[in-house]
Amino acid sequence: MAVSTIYSTQALNSTHFLTSSSSSKQVFLYRRQPQTNRRFNTLITCSQETIVIGLAADSGCGKSTFMRRLTSVFGGAAKPPKGGNPDSNTLISDTTTVICLDDYHSLDRYGRKEQKVTALDPRANDFDLMYEQVKALKSGVAVEKPIYNHVTGLLDAPELIQPPKILVIEGLHPMFDERVRDLLDFSIYLDISNEVKFAWKIQRDMAERGHSLESIKASIEARKPDFDAFIDPQKQYADAVIEVLPTQLIPDDNEGKVLRVRLIMKEGVKYFSPVYLFDEGSTISWIPCGRKLTCSYPGIKFNYEPDSYFDHEVSVLEMDGQFDRLDELIYVESHLSNLSTKFYGEVTQQMLKHADFPGSNNGTGLFQTIVGLKIRDLYEQLIANKATARAEAKA
Amino acid sequence: MTTIAASGLSVATPRVVVVPTVRVSAPVRLNYPWKLGSMNRMVVVVKATSEGGISDKVEKSIQEAKETCADDPVSGECVAAWDEVEELSAAASHARDKKKAGGSDPLEEYCNDNPETDECRTYDN
Helix, strand or coil: CEEEEEEEEECCCCCCEEEEECCCCEEEEEEECCCCCCEEEEEEEEEECCEEEEEECCCCCCCCHHHHHHHHHHCCCCECCCCCCCCCCCEECCCEEEEEHHHHECCCHHHHHHHCCCCCCHHHECHHHHHHHHHHHHCCCCEEEEEECCCCCCEEEEEEECCCCEEEEEECCCCCCHHHHHHCCEEEEEEECHHHHHHHHHHHHCCCCCCCHHHHHHHHHHHHHHHHHHHHHHHHHCCEEEEEEECCCCCCCCCCCCEEEEEEEECCCCCCCCCEECCCCCCEEECCCCCCCCCCCCCEEEEEEEEEECCEEEEEEEEEEECCCHHHHHHHHHHEECCCCCCCCHHHHHHHHCCCCCCCCEHHHHHHHHHHHHHHHHHHHHHHHHHHHHHHHHC | CCCCHHHCCCCCCCCCCCCCCCCCCCCCCCCCHHHHHHCCCCCCCCCCCCHHHHHHHHHHHHHHHHHHHHHCCCCHHHHHHHHHHHHHHHHHHHHHHHHHHHCCCHHHHHHHHCCCCHHHCCCCC
16 A cells, blocks of 8 residues: 655646656656646655565466466466566566566576586576566565576566565575565465475376376476476475375375365464464364264365474465365364454455465365465555554654 | 646746657647646557567577586586476476466456456355
């Protein structure tokens, strides 16, 4: 939300034009009034608060389901920038801009082949530029961000990004560089276990000509060392980790259809209150299916407990199984606490709104939606806080 | 004034200066003579990447990766080659999803992504 003060003064010869001085965040509007002979200078001072969210995910950028759910919670739909490069990775909605960190590759595909590094390697990314631009956007300055074209593998001409209310940086290294990490107001790490990753990649790539089980396996294995060395360690810095594991409800399941998803929430993060089940800080195991609710195989199982994760205090909410029907969803929602919903049933509504998205019937969709609501809550608290601080400073 | 303006145009305000952006040898006949000053030509550049192109790239990259890795499975080249395969596979899958979603009706495609906009609202009763 922008706080603006408008001043009107007399002006000399002027026509329609707009200048902005980025350092003082002032906008000068010169307008000629056709009705009257007086001409006005309108000076508008705006200060916009931008919050920065980091999302570490291995699955490519921007168009991922998590992003779509997140932007949907804030309202409005995120689209690629109009009239720009059609292969742009950026998504823009009224409140949110999602930037793909692949755009900060310092080496394009050919450069990486030459240098024999993967995209996961920090040597292939320009962290200085990433830091400068995220800092600029956070302080309300527009930037010319490069575009990494995933189709051609080259770096295209930069595009202009305006500072949004909510900036989401999604990619492989949002928390890798310490300076960028300090700019983040909230960070999320999407941790997919190896078995699930393999199952998902099989589903994604088997339809592709040329791929076979061996090539998919080889691809995952080859990237594993770099992944474990550079990407995985970011887990410890995340405020929320969504862990996706194979289900424990079906013995020897290797299809990856039923999932066990754990939402690991760091305690003591400002403006972030973890979701809990029944009683905060206690250990609960809950199977909602029974007399009041009938579920089909394999059912649903919830777990909630406090834990320690990389020497941090965390609360872990876990869901194993999948939803079959709407009333299962609403039943579960009514028993969870601290969801940061604005009305009863908001989580269910959001899940149903995107029922065709992958993960809509299991913990991935549920926890992604909940994290989205938490981020909205964090944003509103931050804005309210800054507004009161400004009001106090003025008084 | 220019020759075009001399053909009897009545200009709204006397201070408008018509600068012709197009020099024509023959007399220009327009339906809207007052729009002369804004005769801009919009050039639309359509970058269409065919889905077949990406699939071919994926296939080629897999073959290359297999060849590179046949010599030395742990070298940097091998790892970089498989990383390229992964990147291209992801791009191919995105392209496939986009094609599947947007093939039929542009309105459908837009409404899938933005169900709350005015054009896409549905009323059940």
